[in-house]
Amino acid sequence: MSDSSATIAAPATPAGTSAIAVVRVSGPECAALAGAIFDSPLPARTACHHDYRDIAGQTVDDVLVTFFAGPHSYTGEDVMEISTHGNPLISQLVLDDLFKRGCQPAEAGEFTRRAFLNGRLDLSQAEAVMDLIHARSARAVAAANQQLRGSLGQHMTRLTDELLLALARVEAYIDFPEEDLPEEDRGIVGDILTNVLRGTERLLATHRYGDLLRDGIKTVILGEPNAGKSSLLNTLIGRERALVSDEPGTTRDYLEETVIVGPHCLRLIDTAGLNPTPGTVEALGIRKTHERIEEADLCLLVLDCTHPTPPLPDDIAARLHANDTVVVLNKIDLTNHQPLVAIGPADLPTVQVSTLTGAGIKELEAKITEIADRLQPPEAGDQIAINARHADALRRATECLATARQNLMPLGPTELLASDLRGVLDAYGEIAGRIDNEDMLDRLFSTFCIGK
Template identity: 80%
Template sequence: MIEDTANTIDTIAAPATAPGTAAIAVVRVSGPDCAQLAQAIFRASLRPRQTSHRAYRDTAGSVVDDVLVTYFAGPQSYTGEDVLEISTHGNPLIAQLVLDDLFKRGCRAADAGEFTRRAFLNGRLDLSQAEAVMDLIHARSARAIAAANQQLRGSLGQHLTRLTDELLLGLARVEAYIDFPEEDLPDEDRVIVVDILNSVLRGTQQLLATHRYGDLLREGIKTVILGEPNAGKSSLLNALLGRERALVSDEPGTTRDYLEETVMVGPHCLRLIDTAGLNPTPGTVEALGIQKTYERIEEADLALLVLDANHPAPPLSAEVAHRLNPNTTLVVLNKVDLLQGQPPVAEAPDELPALPLSTRTREGLTTLEQRITEIADRFRPGDAGDQIAINARHADALRRATDCLETALANLRSSGPTELLASDLRGVVDAFGEIGGRIDNEAMLDRLFATFCIGK
């Protein structure tokens, strides 16, 4: 066993791949004992950043498995420390035997997110990049992967660095006059500071505007399917999913509660919500389901109103009509295969775009998916190349920065005390620093990294 008496940092170990049988399993080790561990286990010194085929020998000298091992010498590693990555055959028992042996040799089981936390503490990642690691792992769409990758490369941190550098120029001008209370900020400096603060405020608001898009990427686009009973709502859910998820029947009112499923449409993740039919004369239980439909429409990002193309469409109730946005609603004229070449009888409500579809033959499904993608693309703020999508923690800090900036601008307009102006600007700097982790907050770090998986 290796005794770690000289170092205050533990050497940690954990599985880096999901549990279960697979082709390979990866065990990750990080800490000051990695080089000694490699020598003891593999009876050889490993060259950094080169993968070797070795026999893993336990403390008794028995071969546990033939493995591939890579040694990363700190600080050029994921955590900034010495790291070993050991790839075993994918039998979970083998990976566990390797872990048990590492623990016998003095390693400690890693806490949730501890590898990434060490990467942050060692300056390999800022806090927004560390969060992007989990966003990338849990991304459910191509757009979410792109946004997470961009943030992992430091895009948010780079934006904030530019804003902070710009802000510090203004703060330096303000603080130069704090020691001279008899002198007010000159008009020419006041104009420069106002221009700087307005520029920083615009940049802050642009970042803040990506919060909703970030939520859509992480949670999926809430897409409610609604319409009269027996129009084909459940059939549309099944068609988009590509499998029979919802019960389909000729009997109206089959769906009494809502069903929710996740599906990829183009590069987007949609949370499809199949709702109870909008029956104007419902029974008691059906009425409860319709009330839930109203609630789901209110929360929806996108609505698909399904009509039977073979019958005149009933007028929309006031409860539904005022909840439908023409920019985020598509009318699906279903069952066009029964029209036998005749135009649809049903007409879409005013201002709502309509598409013909047959859930039975799948005619028109590709066009519907393309239109859904077009609407979903419009949720992204900024130009098409800007994939920044902040989370709730970032949004909270940016709102506080916005409040401080607006207070500072009001102070400038009213020629308020320079000390208060400087205090507001330092508040903005602190808020920006929280996003990247420059502000030390142990409790916040504990909460954040506790959401990570073991081995990450």
């Protein structure tokens, strides 16, 4: 990262031709730069129309510029945002001029890092910024917005406050052993730790929900060869992604695509057909099919309604359940909407479709949405969705809490109990960012885009 006292600049909009492009500047020289470029000081939080003149006095573009005085800005420093016409050459000329005037190029995530270091965001909110940028479904946007508004930080503050009460009681007997304190009652501490552990475990349980939001619901399309799996993939994503042929066994390896169904993001995985007598290469594809099914959040079992289907392998049949599987009875266009055979594992929800005509696809999407809704908490709730870094810290916190409770009964050394509780506090602090670990911050903010 660049010197934190430097004034930095970077494009805040993606490269390419557009209606406008935005260049963001942050640092102590913003006000002086504004006066030099636009010949007058800029009022705070007011969009002003000016000619942008470079260091040689040449007009580059007519722009809208907004000045945000620190600490009431995104980064907590003086910030200037310059909106140019969306020709990438123009925004590059503006950037080149800013660099000639002493600005340094911003590195990935540097604006948000400064916001964190200046107390404008805690670390979980900073991560929510990136989640919001990359959200691929309405649910993911809602969860990222909740976290950006501090929902996770608020939960951590409540847990930390409770834990500090317990730690204060324990350390009083360490720091003031000669004082006339009442007899140590670890039952009170035990009750507090029980509540804290329960809250920590509730947060940790949202890790899978966070994975579903960020990565999409892993949806495996499986079935016998030539049942229409690839056709279903193409129909759901709305384009010809997979090759389709009357010849069985066209798909030898799995294909993956992302699609939005209702408020959910699905990672659709088209797999090799479950041929009971495969060739050598096809057998390798079927082995991958088994692996993908084991990892699936949702399964779409595609059956050809015009002829009976061989029994599924035992391990796959045991994996399919009514709460995460839909039987897709395909090719109803070949039977005048009257399937010749209504087959498939018992008790699994079934939808009749034609991937050729599109019949039944809306009903299938509705069923998928219904199951996906059950995989995730209700939208009305506090949509906490922790990530892998949070989950690692919370797991360490639960381990320390478990050890602390063991040291309560029988009466263990007070110093060990206090050490366990400090370990919990350290783990909690990593989530909101009350830490001093430059390497960790470098790794985290390097995943952000330039200009954010």
